[in-house]
Amino acid sequence: MQESRSPDYLEPYLEYLRHERGMSPRTVEAYGRDVRLFLQTACALGVVNDPPDRPQWPRLADQRGLIRAHLAQLRREERRLTTVDRHLAGIRSFYGYLQLAGVVQKVPGNLRSGRGGRERRLPHDLNLALTTQLIEAPDPGTERGRRDRAMFEMIYGLGLRLAELVGLDLGDLDFAAGRTKVLGKGARERVLPLGGCAAQALSEYLAGRLEPAVWQDTLDGTLRGEARERPVFEGRPGRRIARRTVQARVSHYAGELAGAAGVSPHTLRHSFATHLLDGGAGIRVVQELLGHRNLSTTQIYTHLGRGRLRAVFDAAHPRAGGTGKSD
Numbered sequence: 419m420q421e422s423r424s425p426d427y428l429e430p431y432l433e434y435l436r437h438e439r440g441m442s443p444r445t446v447e448a449y450g451r452d453v454r455l456f457l458q459t460a461c462a463l464g465v466v467n468d469p470p471d472r473p474q475w476p477r478l479a480d481q482r483g484l485i486r487a488h489l490a491q492l493r494r495e496e497r498r499l500t501t502v503d504r505h506l507a508g509i510r511s512f513y514g515y516l517q518l519a520g521v522v523q524k525v526p527g528n529l530r531s532g533r534g535g536r537e538r539r540l541p542h543d544l545n546l547a548l549t550t551q552l553i554e555a556p557d558p559g560t561e562r563g564r565r566d567r568a569m570f571e572m573i574y575g576l577g578l579r580l581a582e583l584v585g586l587d588l589g590d591l592d593f594a595a596g597r598t599k600v601l602g603k604g605a606r607e608r609v610l611p612l613g614g615c616a617a618q619a620l621s622e623y624l625a626g627r628l629e630p631a632v633w634q635d636t637l638d639g640t641l642r643g644e645a646r647e648r649p650v651f652e653g654r655p656g657r658r659i660a661r662r663t664v665q666a667r668v669s670h671y672a673g674e675l676a677g678a679a680g681v682s683p684h685t686l687r688h689s690f691a692t693h694l695l696d697g698g699a700g701i702r703v704v705q706e707l708l709g710h711r712n713l714s715t716t717q718i719y720t721h722l723g724r725g726r727l728r729a730v731f732d733a734a735h736p737r738a739g740g741t742g743k744s745d
Contacts, residue, residue: 428454431515440605442581452508459488482526485509543692544685548677549574552686553615555671561626566667568616568623569651569659573683575616576600577690577708580661580683588624589646593617593637602709610707620650627652691716 557563590599649658672681705716
């Protein structure tokens with residue numbers, strides 16, 4: 419498809435995502451890439467005019483047709499369904515901005531990615547034994563091993579996203595109260611419990627890395643000034659650890675374990691949610707801990723335990739054909 423110059427609404431839209439919506443740089447980059455491709459399709463098909471000053475958007479019906487045509491093209495290119503869904507989410511977000519900016523009066527509705535009856539891909543989780551093996555794989559006798567162990571305990575123990583882990587500052591920690599602040603998606607802050615194995619591993623790592631006075635102030639919650647903004651997890655001395663480094667460390671240890679192929683930091687977060695639900699935690703509690711804005715996002719984890727629920731049902735229900743017996 420011949421590339422055309424994209425209309426001049428893209429950059430203001432990206433600024434809106436950064437400053438008004440508070441989205442992370444990676445999310446803004448992904449939305450920008452997807453919407454830029456959509457705008458190129460619109461210009462190439464001649465559906466959206468592209469004059470030097472202000473592009474004119476067509477009638478609502480034509481806009482729906484444009485979006486459907488763009489999604490159909492993505493499917494013809496054999497893009498994954500999750501990718502097509504992401505493109506649609508970006509297009510909806512872009513139209514929402516255009517409506518706020520007064521460019522269009524209405525956001526096109528009744529749009530679907532074309533999944534049909536295909537099942538949504540479920541997130542991968544680890545069983546408890548394999549999760550424990552992965553977390554305990556780093557060598558506690560080395561500083562890097564203590565750091566890696568603390569990172570894994572924090573992701574799994576608190577259900578952190580990778581960006582949330584990397585973004586932790588010393589001033590976010592409150593050991594005395596057993597909690598920590600986390601800045602999640604959309605710059606939404608939440609407070610999570612910090613205790614048990616996660617707090618222990620984090621203490622062992624920081625006690626060996628920080629200057630004694632800074633470590634004591636961290637424990638006491640009396641950090642002041644720039645010390646509060648120092649990163650919890652470092653790659654090189656004095657530098658915040660990179661996301662790709664965390665991913666590489668998880669992959670390194672997972673590669674040494676049978677049955678852990680393809681494990682990522684997000685796998686530990688998925689496992690956190692699944693194990694909580696398996697242990698009887700309410701879905702609203704899990705939603706709050708994960709920082710999901712919509713309950714529907716959290717509900718996908720209920721599907722992961724279906725096999726385990728069926729086993730319990732077969733064993734306990736008197737008419738399920740299992741071992742359960744009636745009085």
